[in-house]
Amino acid sequence: MTTFTPTASEEVQSAVQWALAEDAPLEIVGHGSKRAIGHPVQAAHTLDLSGLTGVTLYEPEELVLSAKAGTPLAEIEAMLAARGQQFAFEPMDYGPLLGQPAGRGTIGGVLAANLSGPRRLKAGAARDHILGISAVSGRGEAFKSGGRVVKNVTGYDLSKGMAGSWGTLAVLTDVTFKVLPAAETETTLAIRGLYDEDAAAAMALAMGCSAEVSSAAHLPENLSSTVADGALAGESATLLRIEGFGPSVAYRIEHLKQLLRNAGRLDEIAENMSRAIWRDIRDCMPFADGTERPVWRISMAPADTHRMVLALRMEMAADAFYDWQGGLVWLRLETDPEADLVRQLVRKFGGGHATLVRANQAWRAALPVFQPQPGPLAALSARLKNEFDPKGILNPGRMAPVERSASVLTSGLTLSASESEGIS
Amino acid sequence: MSGLAMPKPDADTIRRRAEIVADMRIIVPGEGVVDTVNEMRVFESDGLTAYRQLPLVVVLPETVAQVSRILKYCNERNVRVVPRGSGTSLSGGALPLEDAVLLVMSRFNRILEIDYPNRTVVAQPGVTNLGITNAVEGEGFYYAPDPSSQIACSIGGNVAENSGGVHCLKYGLTANNVLGIEMVLMNGDVVRLGGKHLDSEGYDLLGVMTGSEGLLGVVTEVTVRILKKPETARALLIGFPSSEQAGQCVADIIGAGIIPGGMEMMDGPAIRAAEDFVHAGYPLECEALLIVELDGPGVEVDHLIGRVEAIGNRNGATTCRISQSEQERLTFWAGRKAAFPAVGRISPDYYCMDGTIPRKELPKVLHGMRELSEKYGLGVANVFHAGDGNLHPLILYDANIPGELDKAEQFGADILRLCVRVGGVLTGEHGVGVEKRDLMPEMFNQIDLDQQMRVKCAFDPNHLLNPGKVFPQLRRCAELGRMHIHGGKLPFPDIPRF
Ligand SMILES: Cc1cc2nc3c(=O)[nH]c(=O)nc-3n(C[C@H](O)[C@H](O)[C@H](O)COP(=O)(O)OP(=O)(O)OC[C@H]3O[C@@H](n4cnc5c(N)ncnc54)[C@H](O)[C@@H]3O)c2cc1C
Numbered sequence: 001m002t003t004f005t006p007t008a009s010e011e012v013q014s015a016v017q018w019a020l021a022e023d024a025p026l027e028i029v030g031h032g033s034k035r036a037i038g039h040p041v042q043a044a045h046t047l048d049l050s051g052l053t054g055v056t057l058y059e060p061e062e063l064v065l066s067a068k069a070g071t072p073l074a075e076i077e078a079m080l081a082a083r084g085q086q087f088a089f090e091p092m093d094y095g096p097l098l099g100q101p102a103g104r105g106t107i108g109g110v111l112a113a114n115l116s117g118p119r120r121l122k123a124g125a126a127r128d129h130i131l132g133i134s135a136v137s138g139r140g141e142a143f144k145s146g147g148r149v150v151k152n153v154t155g156y157d158l159s160k161g162m163a164g165s166w167g168t169l170a171v172l173t174d175v176t177f178k179v180l181p182a183a184e185t186e187t188t189l190a191i192r193g194l195y196d197e198d199a200a201a202a203m204a205l206a207m208g209c210s211a212e213v214s215s216a217a218h219l220p221e222n223l224s225s226t227v228a229d230g231a232l233a234g235e236s237a238t239l240l241r242i243e244g245f246g247p248s249v250a251y252r253i254e255h256l257k258q259l260l261r262n263a264g265r266l267d268e269i270a271e272n273m274s275r276a277i278w279r280d281i282r283d284c285m286p287f288a289d290g291t292e293r294p295v296w297r298i299s300m301a302p303a304d305t306h307r308m309v310l311a312l313r314m315e316m317a318a319d320a321f322y323d324w325q326g327g328l329v330w331l332r333l334e335t336d337p338e339a340d341l342v343r344q345l346v347r348k349f350g351g352g353h354a355t356l357v358r359a360n361q362a363w364r365a366a367l368p369v370f371q372p373q374p375g376p377l378a379a380l381s382a383r384l385k386n387e388f389d390p391k392g393i394l395n396p397g398r399m400a401p402v403e404r405s406a407s408v409l410t411s412g413l414t415l416s417a418s419e420s421e422g423i424s
Numbered sequence: 425m426s427g428l429a430m431p432k433p434d435a436d437t438i439r440r441r442a443e444i445v446a447d448m449r450i451i452v453p454g455e456g457v458v459d460t461v462n463e464m465r466v467f468e469s470d471g472l473t474a475y476r477q478l479p480l481v482v483v484l485p486e487t488v489a490q491v492s493r494i495l496k497y498c499n500e501r502n503v504r505v506v507p508r509g510s511g512t513s514l515s516g517g518a519l520p521l522e523d524a525v526l527l528v529m530s531r532f533n534r535i536l537e538i539d540y541p542n543r544t545v546v547a548q549p550g551v552t553n554l555g556i557t558n559a560v561e562g563e564g565f566y567y568a569p570d571p572s573s574q575i576a577c578s579i580g581g582n583v584a585e586n587s588g589g590v591h592c593l594k595y596g597l598t599a600n601n602v603l604g605i606e607m608v609l610m611n612g613d614v615v616r617l618g619g620k621h622l623d624s625e626g627y628d629l630l631g632v633m634t635g636s637e638g639l640l641g642v643v644t645e646v647t648v649r650i651l652k653k654p655e656t657a658r659a660l661l662i663g664f665p666s667s668e669q670a671g672q673c674v675a676d677i678i679g680a681g682i683i684p685g686g687m688e689m690m691d692g693p694a695i696r697a698a699e700d701f702v703h704a705g706y707p708l709e710c711e712a713l714l715i716v717e718l719d720g721p722g723v724e725v726d727h728l729i730g731r732v733e734a735i736g737n738r739n740g741a742t743t744c745r746i747s748q749s750e751q752e753r754l755t756f757w758a759g760r761k762a763a764f765p766a767v768g769r770i771s772p773d774y775y776c777m778d779g780t781i782p783r784k785e786l787p788k789v790l791h792g793m794r795e796l797s798e799k800y801g802l803g804v805a806n807v808f809h810a811g812d813g814n815l816h817p818l819i820l821y822d823a824n825i826p827g828e829l830d831k832a833e834q835f836g837a838d839i840l841r842l843c844v845r846v847g848g849v850l851t852g853e854h855g856v857g858v859e860k861r862d863l864m865p866e867m868f869n870q871i872d873l874d875q876q877m878r879v880k881c882a883f884d885p886n887h888l889l890n891p892g893k894v895f896p897q898l899r900r901c902a903e904l905g906r907m908h909i910h911g912g913k914l915p916f917p918d919i920p921r922f
Pocket of ligand 1: 470471506507508509510511512513514516517549570571572573577578580581583584585586587588589590637638639641643644764853854890
């Protein structure tokens with residue numbers, strides 16, 4: 001049981017090469033702030049990247065920043081803020097939801113978990129802002145992909161390939177991200193007292209107009225007190241965020257108020273409070289209750305999300321709120337995560353994917369935490385994993401249980417053969 | 425063909441041509457199989473017209489099941505396949521091979537679904553880029569990425585090339601606007617990645633597929649997000665005595681927190697060629713011209729126009745015009761949009777390059793280009809997606825003069841080497857194709873290239889889909905897959921640990 005704490009990329013490579021030669025799998029961690037997501041990893045040794053730190057390049061006018069993978073996200077965000085810039089994709093902080101302190105997490109973890117926030121639809125996720133990487137594959141090979149410029153189609157985009165791979169394909173050592181100017185100001189318009197269905201209609205109207213709403217969410221009455229120190233308590237809140245230059249924000253808020261004048265009571269929420277609200281929605285604070293009750297992060301097209309939730313409630317008690325511009329529904333259940341039912345309903349109401357981001361270890365060991373894939377796609381993913389980490393030494397079992405990954409590979413291949421048989 | 429080595433045609437496949445054609449006719453009945461030299465002629469090259477090659481046979485499937493059967497058939501019989509959309513690639517991505525089926529996706533030309541509440545469109549891959557905007561503009565929506573070829577190029581080709589356009593600075597490239605695809609792998613498997621929701625589950629294979637140049641799978645359906653048209657758009661036309669000043673102006677605009685809808689630059693030769701052609705009123709004495717377009721609500725646009733104008737003046741602008749009408753805005757753009765044909769008028773042939781550089785390196789790169797221009801004795805005009813550092817040098821040459829094409833190609837390669845040397849890349853949006861294939865080692869070492877090829881091995885282990893493109897050298901997947909683990913055990917590494 002060794003924990004390696006490399007401080008240079010070459011040391012990361014030696015650690016992986018050693019693990020390969022010993023056939024000794026590694027758990028890859030940054031700050032460990034998201035360690036409780038995914039299947040419990042089966043590895044005797046740990047590769048801890050929190051010592052591999054440092055911003056190696058920041059050119060605000062070129063909108064680019066490079067850092068070693070273990071650099072704290074908080075440190076980078078402070079550095080950007082000092083120059084009026086930001087990661088436009090608003091990487092969420094899983095800490096509070098998972099019973100960890102807030103403000104932890106490394107920049108490598110941001111990409112490995114493909115973090116995003118309530119501006120997702122407009123501004124993208126980590127995958128949309130990554131420009132280049134250096135990494136060490138499960139073969140112990142140090143490689144790079146991409147570069148430091150925004151427009152680049154030279155070869156396959158392996159940088160995007162690392163997004164959402166949870167450390168199972170390669171160990172990131174360096175990342176280069178695009179950064180953007182932060183909005184000059186923001187205001188949120190809250191419609192009070194709507195039920196889910198009317199809220200969804202108001203949201204569709206607002207997002208389909210030219211006011212350039214950057215975030216849209218709905219907190220039902222029972223959850224409205226859980227953000228921004230209770231500032232929205234009392235009634236449900238349907239929230240629409242407008243960001244940009246002062247005169248533009250004022251104009252667009254007026255436009256929205258006109259459009260929604262019959263929707264319900266409208267409250268205007270000024271800059272600081274608006275920021276606090278969206279940070280809490282980003283971090284799923286409504287469910288940061290200090291428990292291990294199951295929480296689902298469900299990615300679905302927005303229009304039918306409330307119908308999915310309604311159908312679920314016919315079967316069981318569930319708390320839900322909608323981060324529509326994040327493309328998400330967040331669900332909290334009582335004890336059993338009900339994985340099959342949740343995923344069946346997601347499929348029924350238009351499709352998407354559901355990740356069990358919080359559950360106790362027993363549930364996480366027993367259930368598919370990540371959305372199971374159809375045969376041919378599962379087989380393709382398994383082949384990719386096998387190309388990059390043939391001995392299964394990087395975070396084994398994280399995205400699929402150890403026993404299963406082998407069977408997924410074979411059953412996927414047989415399934416795909418028989419399915420394509422059916423077509424021909 | 426100037427010295428470009430393509431994979432050796434497979435004699436066995438060529439011998440079996442008649443049989444393969446007959447089998448294709450069984451899979452795609454009717455008009456969908458083209459095998460006469462005359463009819464195949466139109467497919468012998470794409471937008472990189474210096475390279476031509478007749479394919480083994482042209483097949484135009486109409487259904488996903490047909491695509492799946494064709495690929496499975498070819499996979500089992502070791503027959504190569506080259507996918508093609510509209511054939512506008514500027515890097516030879518859709519260049520046929522003598523022993524390969526050319527799989528043309530143009531009959532997949534229907535929009536399948538428009539979903540306004542979720543602001544998505546599902547289209548078949550042969551629908552043109554502009555076709556998507558046309559389908560939704562009645563409701564005030566549009567599809568943001570706008571390559572200059574948008575009337576002709578297909579959305580499937582856009583996915584394969586991760587195409588960009590002048591609006592990508594603010595609204596992102598194809599990769600940032602595509603939500604999902606359906607594709608067929610070489611073994612016939614039909615796979616869906618993403619959908620109307622965001623971010624595919626599991627590995628980001630959608631991200632990997634976008635820009636993969638037809639080497640990983642054949643795209644059979646695309647789901648994109650659409651945006652509401654901005655309320656207004658206005659443009660500034662700002663002229664400078666030097667490209668350094670124009671470059672600094674661009675940096676200052678972005679430094680002020682302004683991300684324009686579009687920000688384009690032209691150099692002296694490009695300004696003069698365009699003005700001669702379309703009479704847009706460009707200032708002929710300038711050495712650099714910026715078009716900065718601001719879009720959004722009227723108040724915002726007015727507010728920002730003032731700020732951009734001030735930044736221009738601070739950087740020594742000699743002219744600054746602000747569009748006062750939609751007509752005038754379009755006139756500002758007319759010259760830029762016609763830059764390629766305009767250059768085509770002053771030179772018998774031109775060769776369009778596509779490197780990207782860190783913006784601050786612009787003066788150095790333009791200077792280097794002038795030196796190269798003298799060295800090769802060929803002229804060059806530059807149009808430039810200034811906001812994101814994507815250069816389009818147009819090298820002027822005459823293909824009828826023996827040796828000039830070769831010279832133009834060497835000049836182009838030197839420009840791209842220069843781009844890489846200053847921290848940039850070989851291609852910003854046109855793709856590697858065959859054109860920049862042999863320059864890949866300028867950017868990547870063998871280990872880097874091996875990782876890319878391993879992706880290829882996961883998708884198409886027999887290298888049957890679009891071989892000869894992108895990779896300078898093909899390595900067998902079996903050989904790549906071998907593990908080189910140190911014979912004995914490695915010593916415990918000397919790394920800090922707990
Ligand atoms: C005048 C002109 C202007 C241009 N301007 C721009 C510009 O502003 N920005 C820009 O980015 N590009 C530009 N281009 C380049 C070109 O239009 C784009 O690369 C476009 O996306 C190619 O689309 P296509 O349908 O013509 O694809 P093709 O040329 O047919 O094919 C391109 C590549 O995609 C593959 N492919 C095509 N369809 C599929 C499919 N369904 N599945 C899998 N692979 C497929 C092919 O194998 C090939 O490798 C321009 C080209 C021209 C001629």
